[in-house]
Amino acid sequence: MAEAAQSVPVVSYARISADTARDGHGVEDQHRVNDETAARLGWTIVHRYTDNDLSAAKASVVRPSFEAMLKALKVGQLPDGQQVRGAIVVADDRLTRRAGDYERFVDALTYDEGRVYADAKGPKNLYSEDVESMGLFGVVISKMEVRKMQRRTRRSHRRRAEQGIPVGGKRPFGWKDDKLTLAPEEAALLAEAARDLIAGRSLHSIQLEWREKGVRTVHGKEWGSRSLKLALWNPRLCGWRKHNGELVRDANGVPVQGKWEPIITPKEWMAIDALFSSRVGPNAKADGTITDYRTPSHLLTGILRCGKPKADGQICNAPLRVSTRPDLSGGYIYQCPSKSMGGCGGTARNGAKVDEYITEAVLAKLEERAAATRKEDADWGGEEELNRLVTKRQKMLQAWQQDLVSDELFFPENHKLETRIKELRAERTRHALQRQRAAIVDGDIRARWNSEKFDMAQKRALIREAMHAVIVLPVGGGGRRAFNPDLLVPKWKEDF
Template sequence: MNEVAPVILVVSYARISADTARDGHGVEDQHKVNAETAARLGWTIAHRYTDNDLSAAKARVVRPDFEAMVKALKSGHMPDGQPVHGVIVVADDRLTRRAGDYERFVDALTYDEGRVYADAKGPKNLYSEDVESMGLFGVVISKMEVRKMQRRARRSHRSRAERGIPVGGKRPFGWKADKLALEPEEAAWLAKAAREVIGGKSLHSILREWQEAGVRTINDKEWASRSLKLALWNPRLCGWRKHNGELVRDANGIPVVGLWEPIVTPKEWMAIDAVFSARLGPNIKADGTVTDYRTPSYLLTGILRCGKPRGDGQICNAPLRASARPDLSGGYLYQCPSKEMGGCGGTGRNGAKIDEFVTEVVLAKLEERAAKTTLEDASWGGEGELNHLMSKQRKILQAWQADQISDELFFPENQKMEARVKELRADRTRHALRQQRAAEVTGDVRERWNSGQLDLAQKRALTREALHAVIVLPVGGGGRRPFNPDLLVPKWRD
């Protein structure tokens, strides 16, 4: 091309160290390389896209800048109307590490004739089948390398678990910075709470007592019911450890004892585990519907995500929360939490308008794939086996706690029952979800949605059935602006 072509510049980082991100040298150096490349080719930089610290290899990771870039390429212009004719990529292995993303990128770039592309080695013709095939081959090789690294990491974590070595990260509540020695005051609170749970006291009562006494988390925040439950349900309390959701055991099926000091005995923790395990399972109504344990008051709570970039180039990605705002049409606002609450506090949108738009696109998607299969038998066939196993587990646990059976007999037998109970509970949940989909994702879903036949919990379940999340991109420019649905990026489930 002889004309000066506006170019989308993709700066796609996978990982940047805290020091580099703080001083900005990594970003500035790559921007300099990009500017030099554009000048050498006679191209003009229209925009820089940066997905910093967001892995291109993970299917569930949302990369807002990559999605915005593909959208701009497909349309041939930026949101402000500025035309674009190509891309410069800093590191092609950071642009895409999955074949599907690479194909989407190439399809968008070559949507019109005459688009240009360059990477660190220089310009390439992505209209050539050979070049496109080589790029796809590179993505496959990159994915293989990622999988090797993931396997090595998993082996390392497993090895540490089997040797009883504490995991990385912050110290757990109840232990000192070395994660081995007890923090006496915190450990005493945990021990007291553990024995109260075994004695039948509710988490709510324990939580209220902690709040009144000023007991704070290691991040100096108030305890919440969920965080307290997780702390008490953690087998670390008795010196054991879980890996991938399962107790780490030796060849005889007996849990491996860690190097840290325990707070309660194994028998006490097993009693806590029995209390909490008995409460597991979805909140299933008589009609098979799976609902939230506590249904939020607004449709998209926990589904909307803040897409505002941070100073280091990452998006905030915090779940937006809803709050009443009588001054707004509709009366409520979806807003990113403050920095103290884990968000950035910089994104807020009219809740009623977002609900209206997302409802429409979700209903359209559900209508497209309206169920064509007949509703299967509503009853689940595993209820009897599950109840029998849970009763048997309670009896064997009581016998072990009373020293009537040995560790060598109890742990292997209990492990088998735990595995089967887990399978049955998962199957029960899948069955209930199948019932819900077959009953609700039908051709008249719009009529039932709008007529009030579906309650909020059912609407949220259907929304989650269609969407992973909705990224709310920043408006920009300050002040109130008209509602723009283009700034909402749905992330659909397959």
Template sequence: MVEQDEAVPVVAYARISADTAKDNHGVEDQHAVNGQTAERLGWTIVHRYTDNDLSAAKAGLVRPDFEAMLRALKAGHLPDGQPVRGVVVLADDRLTRRAGDYERFVDALTYEEGRVFADAKGPKNLYSEDVESMGLFGVVISKMEVRKMQRRMRRSHRRRAEQGIPVGGKRAFGWKEDKLTLEPDEAKWLAKAARDVIAGKSLHSILREWQEAGLRTVNGKMWASRSLKLALWNPRMCGWRKHNGELVRDANGVPVVGQWEPVIIPKEWMAIDAIFTARVGANVKADGTVTDYRTPSHLLTGILRCGKKKPDGQVCNAPLRVSTRPDLSGGFIYQCPSREMGGCGGTARNGAKIDEYITEAVLAKLEERAAKAHRVEAEWDGEEELNRLTGKQRKLLQAWQDDAISDELFFPENQKMEKRIKDLRKDRTQHALRVQRASAVTDNVREQWHSDRLEIAQKRALIRQALHAVIVLPVGGGGRRPFNPDLLVPKWTED
């Protein structure tokens, strides 16, 4: 060890973060104590390291100054060449709260003989195995306390969620600072955006409207597609809340209603949930339906499928793409991509004429369905089964907790019921989406279509309600032939 009357160059380390703020030690206070300790021991602080707002308890979190201090200790000097022979800290838990970090610190400090270490209580000899062991034991105790705090925090969040109490932090866009009362102008924009999404309008178009209107987030930033999507997908919109990725439900499986004012009704949010959930993982589904992330350029892109047979007898089924043809009326064609691009290259048809024919067929189908909708009650037919299963699941759980049934019986049965309940809830959200969209399709759908009030993305959404796909059969015989609608085979969603 270094003699007491020797002026020892040491560094000081300070840290304050969310899990230590309750101790009322600010960084300046910590460094003041460190300076007093160093002065009392006759040491000289040559550099101060500070990792403010960085928890020492989180795995994977990098503390830049802590890492820089370890490098300086290992080298025995600062980057400018100033010698370093020790460290002074307020307390061990300000330095490390993970055993691995403590071991790395001890290894760096004791890399050479004669290094010193002290906290507010006085110097410690980290070369002693007993002292090092006590330090590790202190880290373990500290980690246990951190885990207790984390568990208490999780329980608190869960309890608040079950009581429908808003969480802390900044207000959400659409609500005032009390997090309960709607902010009228923002809520109006949210409600309109939600209903536009349900009607089939793309997020890209909605985002452009918000940006042109100069809307900002609660942090004063411009809206982006992701932030807009998350705002609309938040169940807070209809008065519900998620916790750990799941809707918070009561003992009967019913979503807990929060204390804040809703922007839209639950069925509308369930429709939005169905739309965004369907977009996860795929753009084009096996049935030929597509999801629009941007406003598309053509009405039937991806909906038209090539019906030409390949040499092996299999139907091509590749989605037709758009190519410009200034020599044709309408100026474009739908055509099958080349073999190199996954198609057969053997089908091409006048785009404007196909759009006109399919539009008329779809409008007729939607008008027919709208007429039927007036006579049919829009109720989901799985509600009774869902209620029965959730009740049965509660009884099964109670029996297992009372040791009335074995683990071998409980877990397989519960797993089967959980899967079925999950499937039923998914079907309910899909039903809500169909109902909400159908409510916008009235007897005047033709008038809406031709009035330019609907964007192309909304028209495509209406088409996908009516159609899975349209199979385009080959003309045959070569050369240009008159447009033949009989070579278009619609695959209606109800067929």
């Protein structure tokens, strides 16, 4: 198309950081250089993004303009609808200093065909693997320089961590002032809370119990949900330690065991870690917050969905709500909300009977699973691959350090290996969590379910773990019919 060549709409990005400030390359200079680049290439700058980023070395720094630019590039337009087909920066390292951000930038820009990118030296084809890895390589280098300084200050902490010696600060809850011996009462509380959490109890419910018991933090304060979560998520509980967000491991990748007494087993801690850090938990979101924070007082709220067909043939699918009906046995019904509330108002069912039927179905499924898990091989299948890749990465690193492998070969390959190793570790954690949950559900799940300690949040968590939803089909004909369980269609989760 002829008009496309006329004027390509692009954005200009500038970032002010410690070194750009020092070199006198201010934001205006960067945008001016970008103007010249655009003029040379016949592109039109339709928006300017600027980030002030004087402490870019910290991984926690968020660049609002950078993020906004990624969004615009991905959808191909600015919030006002103006088309965007590419971006111009002075140089790759003005874009970001972190390899992860650079990859996200490339992802966003190349999201569609025909996007353009240029720096002061001219256009670059980001669709080509070569340039991408070169760019990434550039970022890796500058990132390495930033990290070099940070490493220096962290080295002593790191050394102590590797030796499993506690570092600085007040004693952690659960241990005495020496940070090594257990404070028995606190340790017992933590152990119980950890196991309850793995079994599906909500953080909120544990927090309430601790408050009721008058348990205080080491600073004498009441426990909040955040402090409790951090305490339970601390790998110290099982004798491990995190440094800069990663578990401290020895050369073989095995977590270093600290010198303090542990409270729970590594497997239990990994189950908690999986709960908080990934989506595998029934009521834990990726960021570790608990979705079931305020537990509904009925078992299947949000789980039952209306199965009545609409005019277009699709089912209504609205979540059923509880409505009290003192005249009925059980005293409440689940019903589809009215049209004005987003439903069709066409389905209703006796609440107590539905609860009873679905409970029975879930318990049967849990017992079935417990029996199957007992038979199953307890080992995780990926251990061999993980060990192989860790060894391979070790060898590559050595080869690179001895200049036997070029940078161009090493960085992309190393990145691939690290990504896969990360995946495998996550998989292993998920597996551990599943085993752990199975072990807890094993034994007499029926007795547990009916015990007083097994609260609504735990029941709901288990149900959510087992099924996506239950579709409630409409009762044909008019009048009140006998309760028909065939009209309840559980949507079980496949891997359950």
